[in-house]
Amino acid sequence: MTKTSGEAGTKRAKMAGRGVKVFYGEKRALHGIDVDIYQNEVLALIGPSGCGKSTFLRTLNRMNDTIDICRVEGKITLDGQDIYDPKLDVVQLRARVGMVFQKPNPFPKSIYDNIVYGPKLHGLATRKDEFDAIVEQSLKRAGLWTEVKDRLNEPGTGLSGGQQQRLCIARAVAVSPEVILMDEPCSALDPIATAHIEELIDELRANFTIVIVTHNMQQAARVSQRTAFFHLGDLVEVGATEEIFTNPRDERTQGYITGRYG
């Protein structure tokens, strides 16, 4: 796996957060996050449980909107456009910023229908052969094509956990998003399935910008170019993954990656 330097300035920021604060009712979950996410990189968000990394991830495609008591302050941009602008359509945003969840959650429909749901919704295709092409391409990108090409009409829920998660990735890829958010995508999977997905993430980087939350520091080290360390609602440190793991600037980062707490 090649590691790019991930230095600011050399690459274009696809998404950026400035002073992002998130409140759940009275409780403040994030205390002002400043971070850039560069085009075609994998940014890993790490940190102990409850540090706000998943919360931050979900602000990036406004999935927090579904929680009534949740309130977001600060500014998050996608290609320079504020995504919390009231004029911006959240449906369109989520088509551009796709998401893969912690627990594989395919729709209780056929594999084929799982993939074509998004494209149908956003009008990416109209003819059957176009949908067929999208299904094949998406499943190939998610490394699932050879395993399921003969049973596209079987329910997606009948696949194994790892296959289901790759189906979810294929489903996200099918709408051609620009950014894919992954919320601990491997936490419910066995090591072999995890390895599969990690390889996949590295391949997807060529076409997408990826933000991944992970509890597994080895995983962060393996798949990401840059890593952000969250702690108690603060972004403690963000930088090249190699840097963070070998030479962290902050004491707390060091403590976490050496396993003193977690």
Add this chain to the structure above:
Amino acid sequence: MTEIAAPMTATHSFHTSVEAEKRLRARYAAEQRFKIYGILAIAVACLMLVVLLFTITREGMTAFWQTAIRLEVTIDPAKIDPKGTRNPADFDRAAFQDVIHEALYTRFPQAEGRIARKELRGLISPVAGVFLAKEVGDDAAMLGRTIQVWIPASDAINQIEKGRIDRNEEEANRPINDRQLAWFDQLKKDGDSGPIFNSTFFTSSDSNYPELAGLFGAVVGSVLTLIVTLSLALPIGIATAVYLEEFAPKNRLTDLIEVNINNLAAVPSIVFGLLGLAVFLQFFGLPRSSPLVGGMVIALMSLPTIIISARAALKAVPPSIREAALGMGASRLQTVAHHVLPLAMPGILTGTIIAMAHALGETAPLLMVGMNAFVTSAPSGFLDSASVLPVQVYIWADAPERGFVELTSAAIMVLLVFLVAMNGTAIWLRKKFERRW
């Protein structure tokens, strides 16, 4: 604590001591006892059900057949067709009863005089002519012919034959006197009396005469009423549940609405009847006793049940499905319409069918909107006067004629068959469309 302090060998650890064995036995005994309580409870419930079904069946089974008397009836043209047109439209329907009486007098020439003949007529149903008219009344070719027909016996004879009136009772205490009994026994001996299938019960509507009373009108009334109920309650109920569960903000107003819906589910049904009387009949002036008004009243009554069960079904759809759809860029409405609602549908339908079964058995509110009317023909539309099954049961249970006792039980049996069929459909639907994730 002394046991713990004492030196323990491998065979006398804390968990294998005599006390531990005792605790183990006590636990097993408790589990056994609990199982027995459960089985006892089920047995009691089953016993009650069996007793209920048994008594109703025993009472009601006899209503499905009717004692009949075979007579040689001459269709006298002079009586039936007084105008002589040979057109069935001109037939004198009331004369069929006379024709039967004539046949009866011929059969028993020994009965002479006004009183004897009146007693003789007491053997057959006072509405026997209706049956004969139904059989031959539309066929001009029958005029002048002599045919053998089975005529329903009178209610008193019918009840004696079915053993509901004791024939050994003193003469003054039974509706049939000794002479009538002797005639009937003569008929029986000649093979001219026996049970026939009571098809009237399924094909006609209410009547003052038990041998002419049937459930058909009430069944049609119930079906029409339920159609109105379902077409009002299901869409409104689902829309309410979806909005409250998926879209409504959680604030004081929606809390209030939720509390009120739960309260409405517990409101006595007669109150809904009064509401229907005041609003639908008196304010809007809709037709009294009609399936439309009855259905509207029951729809109001079923709404809370449907809303509550629909909300429960929506809640049971895992949030991960919603997240998946929202994450794909589906709007909230699309998420609900494409994923959540289809997944909740079996649960919603189950709740709805159970609410409908409840509605089918509802009586009190319908009495308030006049559905206890005496309706002798099946309603032909939603605005016609109609009765429904449970109200028919109620009316018959109140009727003084002995014949209505068995009809009441038989009507209950029919009602139960409908209820079982509806609940069976609910179970079947749930099994068929239930999806696992």
